[in-house]
Amino acid sequence: MKAPLCLVLATLFWSGNFVVGQAAVESVTPLELTFWRWAFAAVPLLLLAQVVEKPDWRAVLQRWPALLLLSALGMSTYTLLLYSALGHTSALNASLITAANPALIVVIALFLPGDRPGPAAWLGIALGLFGVLLVLTAGDLQQIAGLSFNVGELLMLGAIIVWAFYTIIARRLGLPAIAATAVQVSMACLTLAPVALAAGATLPDDAAAGWSLAYIVIFPSLGAYLLWNLALRSTSPxxxxxxxxxxxxxxxxxxxxxxMPVTVPQVLGGILVISGVLLSGLRRRSAQPVTA
Known part of the structure; x- marks a missing residue:
């Protein structure tokens, strides 16, 4: 499957995660949702890796320090922050803040060998960040001076910072994509299990929450992470x-x-964010691609 299609499908599945996750956290805690998400996804991913890639598991596990770091970042911390944020902000706001991720990745990538953004790209980054600020402040930019933001938006800012580092590190891992994802998910289950048990985590006891968890396991967990890691094998962060x-x-x-309602600041912020990504995707002709 081509990298662009993988990335489009991954983002579609994650978009559903925002909407479904917002509904799920009304009856399931962020910790429970995160733990059961990976608990149900771990074995299918391990089996899929064995069937499709037939990896050298010993060689994969030799990279356990890097895999454990990625698991802590992308599977545990990012997911907990995301579901915690959805308890305090809308799914659309969360996705608009996520749109600042390319800017973060570009800025972090400045300290690594590879692409350097040109003037148009920097303009795009600035537009995108301004759009996110419109969403953060609900159109009242004076809130910036008083640092008065909704806790949900602040949690999402933390989440996208974590995801930016996950993306850059995962690109340089050099392991089979499905196997690496499966091991990360399994590590997340093991590390989260004691905390979940201590907190008395239980499965959803109503049909709506159960179907929400099923969607989250199948599409954002299995499908999106798999497609994202496959794409990173041939695409720069x-x-x-x-x-x-x-x-x-x-x-x-x-x-x-x-x-659901959509506000004017959300629309304006979305337009700026989308305009920004079109500009930030531009590269100087002399720029060299990022290499692993």
Whole structure:
């Protein structure tokens, strides 16, 4: 499967995660949702890796320090922050803030060998960040001076910082994509299990929450992480990060379909974010691609 299609499908599945996750956290705690998400996804991913890639598991596990770091970042910390944020902000706001991720990845990548953004790309980054600020402040930019933001938006800012580091480190891992993802998920289960048991985590006891968990396990967990890691084998972190902005479009469409309100600051912020990603995707002709 081509990298662009993998990235489009991954972002579509993650967009559904925002909407479904927002509904799920009304009856399931972020810790329970995170733990059961990976607990149910671990074995299918391990089996899929064995069937499709037939990896040298000993060689894969020799990279356990890096895999454990990625698991802590992408599977545990990012997911906990995301579901915690969805308890305090809307799915559309969360996706709009996620759209700042390409800017973060580009800035972090400045300290690594590879692409360097040109003037148009920097302009795009600035537009995207301004759009995110509109969402953070609900159009009242004076809130910036008083640092008065909704806790949900602040949690999402923390989440996208974590995801930026996950993307860059995962690109340089050099392991079979499915096997690496499966091991990360399994590590997340093991590390989260004691905390979940101590907190008395239980499975959802109503049908709606159960179906929400099923969606989250199948699509955002199995499908999206698999497709994202497959794409990173042939795509730079900065290029892959640009596709995350599609989540704004997908989440907005789902929000409208479900009859949820969309505000003027969200619309204006989304336009700026999308315009910004189109500009930030531009590269100087002399620029060299990022190499692992």
């Amino acid at each position: 900065a290029a892959a990060g640009n596709y995350l902005n599609l989540m704004v479009v997908f989440t907005a469409a789902l929000t409208l379909l479900l009859g």
